[in-house]
Structures are given as C-alpha cells and as structure tokens.
Amino acid sequence: MTLDGKTPSGPIETQWDRRREELKLVSPANKRTYRVIVVGTGLAGASAAASLGELGYQVEAFCFQDSPRRAHSIAAQGGINAAKNYPNDGDSVLRLFRDTVKGGDFRSREANVYRLAQVSNAIIDQAVAQGVPFARDYAGYLDNRSFGGAQVSRTFFARGQTGQQLLLGAYQAMMRQVGAGTVRLHPRTEMLDLVVVDGAARGITVRDLISGKVESHAADAVCLATGGYANVFFLSTNAQGCNVTAAWRACKRGAHFANPCFTQIHPTCIPAAGEHQSKLTLMSESLRNDGRVWVPKRAGDTRAPGAIPEADRDYLLERKYPSYGNLAPRDISSRAAKEVCDEGRGVGPGGRGVYLDFADAIGRLGAATIRGRYGNLFEMYECITGEDGYQVPMRIYPAPHYAMGGLWVDYHLESTIPGLFVLGEANFSDHGANRLGASALMQGLADGYFVIPYTIANHLARTKPGAVPVDHPAFAASRVAVEASTKRLLGINGRRTITDFHRALGKIMWENVGMARSAASCRDALARIPALRAEFWENVRVAGSGATLNRELERAGRVADFLEFAEVMARDALYRDESCGGHFRTEHQLPDGEAKRDDERFCHVAAWEYRGEGQEPVVHVEPLNFEAIPLAVRNYT
Amino acid sequence: MKLTLFVWRQDGPAAAGRLVRYEVPGVSPEMSFLEMLDVLNDTLVLGGEEPVAFDHDCREGICGACSQVINGQPHGPRRRTTVCQLHMRNFRDGDTIYIEPFRARAFPVIRDLVVDRSALDALIRAGGYISAHTGGVPDANAVLIPREDAEEAMDAAECIGCGACVAACPNGAAMLVAAGKIAQLAALPQGRVEAGRRVCAMTEEMLRQGFGHCSNHYECEAACPKGIKARFIAKLNREFVKALAHGERRPA
Numbered sequence: 040m041t042l043d044g045k046t047p048s049g050p051i052e053t054q055w056d057r058r059r060e061e062l063k064l065v066s067p068a069n070k071r072t073y074r075v076i077v078v079g080t081g082l083a084g085a086s087a088a089a090s091l092g093e094l095g096y097q098v099e100a101f102c103f104q105d106s107p108r109r110a111h112s113i114a115a116q117g118g119i120n121a122a123k124n125y126p127n128d129g130d131s132v133l134r135l136f137r138d139t140v141k142g143g144d145f146r147s148r149e150a151n152v153y154r155l156a157q158v159s160n161a162i163i164d165q166a167v168a169q170g171v172p173f174a175r176d177y178a179g180y181l182d183n184r185s186f187g188g189a190q191v192s193r194t195f196f197a198r199g200q201t202g203q204q205l206l207l208g209a210y211q212a213m214m215r216q217v218g219a220g221t222v223r224l225h226p227r228t229e230m231l232d233l234v235v236v237d238g239a240a241r242g243i244t245v246r247d248l249i250s251g252k253v254e255s256h257a258a259d260a261v262c263l264a265t266g267g268y269a270n271v272f273f274l275s276t277n278a279q280g281c282n283v284t285a286a287w288r289a290c291k292r293g294a295h296f297a298n299p300c301f302t303q304i305h306p307t308c309i310p311a312a313g314e315h316q317s318k319l320t321l322m323s324e325s326l327r328n329d330g331r332v333w334v335p336k337r338a339g340d341t342r343a344p345g346a347i348p349e350a351d352r353d354y355l356l357e358r359k360y361p362s363y364g365n366l367a368p369r370d371i372s373s374r375a376a377k378e379v380c381d382e383g384r385g386v387g388p389g390g391r392g393v394y395l396d397f398a399d400a401i402g403r404l405g406a407a408t409i410r411g412r413y414g415n416l417f418e419m420y421e422c423i424t425g426e427d428g429y430q431v432p433m434r435i436y437p438a439p440h441y442a443m444g445g446l447w448v449d450y451h452l453e454s455t456i457p458g459l460f461v462l463g464e465a466n467f468s469d470h471g472a473n474r475l476g477a478s479a480l481m482q483g484l485a486d487g488y489f490v491i492p493y494t495i496a497n498h499l500a501r502t503k504p505g506a507v508p509v510d511h512p513a514f515a516a517s518r519v520a521v522e523a524s525t526k527r528l529l530g531i532n533g534r535r536t537i538t539d540f541h542r543a544l545g546k547i548m549w550e551n552v553g554m555a556r557s558a559a560s561c562r563d564a565l566a567r568i569p570a571l572r573a574e575f576w577e578n579v580r581v582a583g584s585g586a587t588l589n590r591e592l593e594r595a596g597r598v599a600d601f602l603e604f605a606e607v608m609a610r611d612a613l614y615r616d617e618s619c620g621g622h623f624r625t626e627h628q629l630p631d632g633e634a635k636r637d638d639e640r641f642c643h644v645a646a647w648e649y650r651g652e653g654q655e656p657v658v659h660v661e662p663l664n665f666e667a668i669p670l671a672v673r674n675y676t
Numbered sequence: 677m678k679l680t681l682f683v684w685r686q687d688g689p690a691a692a693g694r695l696v697r698y699e700v701p702g703v704s705p706e707m708s709f710l711e712m713l714d715v716l717n718d719t720l721v722l723g724g725e726e727p728v729a730f731d732h733d734c735r736e737g738i739c740g741a742c743s744q745v746i747n748g749q750p751h752g753p754r755r756r757t758t759v760c761q762l763h764m765r766n767f768r769d770g771d772t773i774y775i776e777p778f779r780a781r782a783f784p785v786i787r788d789l790v791v792d793r794s795a796l797d798a799l800i801r802a803g804g805y806i807s808a809h810t811g812g813v814p815d816a817n818a819v820l821i822p823r824e825d826a827e828e829a830m831d832a833a834e835c836i837g838c839g840a841c842v843a844a845c846p847n848g849a850a851m852l853v854a855a856g857k858i859a860q861l862a863a864l865p866q867g868r869v870e871a872g873r874r875v876c877a878m879t880e881e882m883l884r885q886g887f888g889h890c891s892n893h894y895e896c897e898a899a900c901p902k903g904i905k906a907r908f909i910a911k912l913n914r915e916f917v918k919a920l921a922h923g924e925r926r927p928a
Binding site (some may be wrong): 084104167170174179198207212423582 | 706711714720721761763790804807810821836
C-alpha cells in the first residue's frame with residue numbers, strides 16, 4: 040500500500056500558508072467541548088498542551104516523571120536553529136530547509152522540512168517572549184553560533200542548557216494553563232494502551248504509578264509526544280525512563296512505524312567504565328576542534344598513554360581522512376572508532392574507547408586557553424571519570440543519541456489512525472536519515488506551538504465531541520488486557536533481572552544494528568531477538584506488586600516492548616538495502632567510506648504495519664519526491 | 677570496595693519508616709552512586725526482596741529527579757553535584773553510608789527514597805511564568821536586553837527544581853526555588869509587567885504548600901547542585917516590598 044503524506048501541491052514556499060487556509064476551524068465557543076489527550080511533556084508535549092489549552096480545548100496532559108519539567112528535552116545542551124539571519128551572513132528559510140534536507144541525506148519529506156524552517160523564527164520570538172534567557176551581545180541583541188552541517192551562524196543558545204531553558208519556557212506556559220483550568224496534569228502516570236473505536240483514536244489506558252490503578256481516559260483526539268527509542272541499545276545518552284512503550288503500543292493498535300532503523304550515534308561520549316554502567320554521557324562535539332583522536336598502533340598495548348611514543352600511535356582520523364582530520368562527520372568518526380576497537384586497539388576499561396588528546400593544543404595555546412574554551416567539559420569529564428583531561432588524554436566512544444525514525448505521520452502530523460497525532464522525536468518526518476545539531480529542539484517546538492494547533496482543528500471539526508464515552512466497552516477491554524499483562528509479568532518469578540535482559544538486548548542491537556549493519560548482522564539479530572524475548576517471558580524476575588509504586592514493573596513493561604520493537608528495527612535495517620545518513624550498511628559505501636544511497640530503490644519512507652504476535656510486519660511505502668532540492672550525493676568537502 | 681548502607685525503607689505515605697542495614701560488596705570506584713544502588717537492588721530482587729525505590733531519570737545532573745540525603749547532606753558530600761553525578765570514588769572502602777529521602781513538610785514520602793515534590797509545580801502554576809500567548813509576539817530582537825541582565829536572568833534560571841534547598845533548610849523553605857524564578861523573570865523587560873503580581877502569588881503559594889520561611893541560614897545555597905546564589909532571595913524580598921508599595925493586592 041502507498042501512504043499518502045497529504046502534502047500540499049504547488050510552490051513549496053506557499054504550501055503551508057495555503058494549507059492553513061483550507062484546514063477546518065473549530066469556533067471559540069465549541070473548543071471547550073472537545074477533549075484532547077497529550078502524552079509526554081517534553082518540548083513537543085508541553086508546547087502542544089500549553090497552546091491547545093490556551094485556545095480553549097480541554098487538555099489532559101500525562102507524563103511518567105514526577106514533574107513535567109523533568110522530560111528529557113531538558114538535557115539538550117547545544118542550541119536551537121532558526122533562519123533569523125540576524126548575523127547578516129546569508130541565512131534564509133530556503134537555506135535552513137536545504138541544509139536540513141541534505142543533512143538528512145534525502146530521506147525526509149520536503150514539505151515538512153520547509154514548514155519547519157518557516158516556523159523556526161517564530162519559535163525564537165515565542166521563547167524570548169516567555170523569558171528564555173538566550174545569550175546576548177553587549178548591545179543587547181541575541182547572539183548566535185555555528186553548528187555542524189551549516190555554513191552560517193543560526194544557532195541560538197542559553198549557555199550549555201538550551202534544552203532546559205526552552206523546556207522550562209514551555210512548562211511554565213503549560214502550568215499557566217493548569218492554573219487557568221484548561222490543562223489537567225497527570226504526573227507519574229504512564230500510558231499503556233491506545234483505545235481505538237471504529238478506526239479512530241478515542242483515548243488511552245494508563246497506570247497510575249503511585250497507586251498502581253489502571254484507568255481509562257477518553258478524548259476526541261490523542262497526541263503522542265513521547266520521545267525516541269535510543270534506549271533499545273540499553274546504553275545511550277537518553278534518560279533512564281525514555282522508552283518506546285507509548286509509540287509501540289499505538290503501533291500495535293494500527294499506527295505504522297516509519298524508518299525505525301534510522302538512529303543517530305554521537306561520537307563524543309564518555310565510554311562505559313564497566314558492566315554496571317547505566318548510561319552514557321555526551322560531551323559537546325566542539326572538543327574535536329582541538330583534541331586529536333588516537334589509539335595505539337599495536338593491539339593489546341597496555342602502556343599508559345604518556346608512555347606510548349609518537350611512532351607507536353595511530354591518529355586514525357588524521358590518517359584516514361586527511362582533509363577533515365579530527366573534524367570528520369559524526370557518522371564517519373563514530374565508525375572509525377568502532378573499527379579500531381574491534382581490532383583490539385581500543386583503550387580504557389573493556390577496550391571500548393579512543394583517546395582524545397589535548398597535549399598538542401595545550402602545548403600550542405596554553406592550558407588557560409583550552410580551559411577557557413572547554414573548561415566546563417573538562418570538569419564534567421573529571422566528575423565522571425576521576426581523570427584530569429589536561430594531564431592525561433580523555434577517552435571517548437560513540438553512543439546512541441537520537442531516533443530519526445518514529446511513528447509515521449502525514450503533513451498534519453496525523454498517524455495512520457485518524458485522531459492520533461504524533462509530535463517531536465516520536466514521529467519520523469523531518470530529519471530523514473540523520474539529524475543536524477540544534478534541530479531537535481526546533482522540531483519539537485515547531486510541532487507543539489505552530490503545527491498541531493492548526494491541524495488538530497481539522498480533525499476535531501469533523502468529530503462529534505465526546506462521541507465515545509469512557510464507559511464504552513473498548514475501554515474496559517483495554518484495561519483488562521493491560522491488567523493481564525501486568526499480572527503476567529509479576530507472575531513469572533524467574534531468575535534473571537530486568538536489567539540483565541535489557542543489557543543483553545542492547546548488546547545484540549549495538550553489535551548488529553548499531554553504527555554499522557550488514558544483511559548478515561541484521562539476520563543474526565532477527566534470529567536472536569525472538570529467543571531472548573521468549574526467555575524474558577519465562578525467566579524474568581519482577582519484584583513487588585501491581586498495587587503500589589513499583590519501579591521494577593514499570594521497567595519490565597518497557598523492556599518487554601523494546602524486545603518486540605527491536606525486531607521491527609532489525610527488519611527495517613535489513614529491508615533498507617542501501618546506506619543513508621545514520622543507516623550504514625557495510626555493503627554499500629563510497630570509496631571514502633561515506634554512505635552510498637540507492638535512490639532508484641529506496642527513495643521512500645518504509646512504514647511497518649503490525650500484524651499480530653508471531654506475524655511478520657508488512658511494509659508500506661511513501662515515495663519521497665525532491666522537487667525543490669534535486670537529489671545529490673551528500674558531500675561536506 | 678565494600679560498603680555498609682543504612683537505607684530508609686518506607687512502604688507507603690502512611691507507613692512507618694525505618695533504616696535498614698545492607699552490606700554491598702564489589703562496589704567499583706567508577707560507579708555512580710545510583711549505579712551502586714542498582715547493584716544493591718538487583719541483589720535484593722534475586723534474593724526475593726523488594727528493591728529500594730528512588731527517583732532518577734537523566735543521570736547527567738540536569739533533570740532534578742534525585743531526592744536523596746546522603747550522610748545528612750542533600751545530594752551527598754560533593755559540592756555542586758547531584759546524586760547521579762556523585763561517584764563512588766568519593767567514598768572509601770569500608771565506609772558506612774546513611775541514605776534518606778529529602779525531608780520537608782511540603783515533600784511527603786511516597787515510598788522509600790521517593791518523595792512528592794508537586795508543591796514545586798504548584799509554585800510555578802501560581803505565577804512562575806510570563807503570560808505570553810502562543811503566536812502574536814514581537815520579533816525576538818525588538819526588545820533589547822542588556823547582556824548583564826540576560827546573564828543575571830540565566831544565573832537565576834539554572835535551577836533544576838530538585839528541592840535540595842528545601843531539604844537542607846531548617847525551616848523547609850522553598851525560597852531559593854521561588855527566588856530563582858522571580859529573579860529571572862524580573863530581570864527581563866518581558867517579565868517586569870507581571871513582576872508584582874508574580875512575587876505576591878508565588879509567596880502566597882509557598883505558605884499554602886507548607887513551605888517554611890527564610891531565616892538566613894544559607895543552607896540552600898550550600899546544598900544547591902547548580903550553585904544558585906542566596907542573594908536571589910534578597911531580590912525576591914525587594915520585589916515583594918516593591919509590589920506592596922505599589923499597592924499590589926495578594927490574590928484572594
């Protein structure tokens with residue numbers, strides 16, 4: 040089946056304006072009769088809840104954290120892009136659009152990306168109006184910096200806490216609506232099922248994480264803003280609670296999952312220190328401006344870094360990519376590090392790390408200059424590793440960071456289930472096969488502030504408010520299913536911990552469907568995942584009861600979903616017999632190691648339809664047409 | 677490393693709590709404090725016991741979910757560090773460590789080390805915002821903001837909402853949290869319009885939520901993992917006096 044993205048026709052510059060003219064409206068007096076559920080309170084969810092509440096809809100906002108302010112958007116460091124062209128350096132909506140399409144390696148939907156670039160400026164205006172303290176120059180104007188994949192300075196930032204400040208802006212706007220009575224907040228509440236009646240999303244089933252009660256919430260539309268699935272790898276830069284549960288359970292109810300194999304690996308993270316490691320911490324990529332990446336030439340060389348003479352060192356990026364050197368693109372740097380570690384030349388505990396050495400830069404510029412540029416990063420490194428990066432080389436290793444794939448949505452952000460909208464990282468549409476830095480914050484807020492308020496009205500205007508009440512049998516059936524699943528998890532009483540299974544799954548995914556994949560490795564994953572899943576359902580130990588706060592039970596449900604989702608991810612990686620962006624199939628590479636696309640066969644979105652337990656999912660295709668920007672080989676020379 | 681832990685265990689809000697002793701062998705100095713608790717929990721689970729419940733999420737010091745008092749100090753012994761960023765190399769082999777939840781009248785214990793901090797959300801709901809509607813706002817550079825003011829706002833805005841300041845305060849006051857938001861927004865022209873109403877509403881809400889008053893102990897600043905300065909409390913007080921002088925009515 041071919042999916043219809045509902046992209047407007049005609050010139051791309053006016054598509055969004057024209058579509059907004061065509062979309063139906065809900066009159067101010069009628070808005071209060073409609074109820075909208077928003078799941079997730081990160082940038083996308085909080086901005087959507089605030090905006091929809093302000094318009095007058097009755098909004099029910101859910102998050103699993105104790106406070107909506109803790110959603111993982113809060114951890115974004117770098118910045119947010121916008122096409123303001125304040126520095127007068129030639130930026131424009133068209134340029135931001137072009138950079139994002141090219142950065143995504145021509146696997147995103149042109150119309151969505153153009154709209155994203157168009158509304159980017161309004162996001163900055165909105166954030167400033169809310170009191171987000173962006174960096175400013177001495178004249179009081181907003182400051183910008185440059186980021187990867189762009190030749191202009193278009194990134195706005197608030198120290199190293201841009202995500203935090205933008206999220207607090209959205210959170211405060213939402214809390215204002217909570218005070219006004221338009222938004223009802225449900226913290227410590229996790230969505231465990233989507234309720235679909237007559238083919239349309241009509242509500243959700245949730246578990247109150249304090250009391251353990253399974254409850255139903257009915258609505259006229261449901262918005263999922265539940266983030267990405269990088270924790271399928273077990274170790275990632277995501278928060279511990281980040282999960283695929285809401286998206287995957289919606290998928291099982293009929294929402295197709297698009298391009299799940301598109302994940303981003305960030306090259307400069309602090310390596311794992313041992314088996315106990317629970318998460319990986321990202322350090323800004325800017326470190327590679329002055330740090331040199333190297334490993335010993337000889338496998339098994341256990342000398343301290345200072346005792347290894349120049350002749351025995353391999354400056355791998357400088358050797359392999361002389362024109363880029365240590366600033367080679369993210370995916371290339373990540374893969375190069377993996378290769379030398381696979382050869383047994385990795386450094387640090389477990390041998391999964393490469394040195395990032397500042398000795399030359401310190402010798403050339405002095406320690407004070409380096410401290411001025413990266414002082415906070417050296418402090419963070421010292422806090423986590425106990426090592427002084429000024430004295431001994433830092434150790435870095437790539438880590439899963441972001442999911443470009445997600446639930447399939449059309450131009451209105453509506454999934455294949457009418458009335459189910461998907462926002463932010465949870466959807467697939469804007470970043471293609473690779474996301475550029477400082478674009479995640481932009482997309483989350485674009486969806487929440489400036490897209491969903493328009494497109495959701497078009498759905499609601501054709502929906503009778505409250506048509507399916509919460510006592511409809513579909514809600515009871517969903518509750519029964521959720522309770523049965525909870526009971527089953529608690530009753531297994533096996534001998535392996537949840538973490539043990541999650542770690543085992545992560546290892547399969549990282550080794551086979553991680554930075555580099557091949558048909559053979561994907562098949563290997565597809566053979567091993569079902570076996571691990573079967574063992575999970577027979578041998579996992581979930582402590583406690585379902586009637587109280589039970590962290591183990593929460594995690595067990597999430598890991599169970601990862602164990603199912605991982606298979607679709609591996610299948611998608613096998614299906615996509617080309618390399619593009621972050622999806623690197625070793626069979627398909629250009630002589631310089633860059634991804635080799637196959638536009639003849641794969642210039643499309645692959646969206647997977649769930650067909651039931653034990654059934655192979657079915658792939659549906661949305662062809663991608665590049666009219667405003669002709670297809671070209673990604674090239675950063 | 678081998679450690680002896682005394683961990684606060686409490687089955688529910690109404691249940692009586694107690695400190696329970698656990699021996700944790702095989703702790704690596706490279707572990708974070710929470711990873712050490714992960715090890716303890718996995719051992720408890722396999723031994724048929726209930727694991728210790730604690731709040732955590734980002735594990736990189738920014739989400740503010742950690743709510744543990746370690747050896748009497750919120751977030752433990754290392755300055756400007758959340759529990760998740762505290763590593764076991766800060767302790768010695770054979771140490772005895774006491775782990776308790778944040779304690780304050782406004783933060784009732786839910787279970788073990790998990791507390792209810794929704795009172796902090798209530799402060800923001802009461803007025804910790806600028807009433808900007810989505811859309812229809814002026815260009816971001818239309819209002820110039822002196823760099824010093826923007827930096828002052830950013831210094832005050834770094835609060836992660838963990839509540840360590842409340843747990844450290846002998847009065848259980850949330851003055852540092854409220855002051856951070858009030859000072860941030862009052863430093864910006866966009867936020868001045870509602871400054872009087874905001875400070876009155878948030879102050880009122882602090883009392884309603886059961887937070888105490890400030891009596892200048894400065895424990896809050898010492899405990900704050902982000903180093904928010906207690907001088908912002910003086911700013912809150914100045915804003916409050918200004919609001920009263922301008923005849924700002926407290927909301928009913």
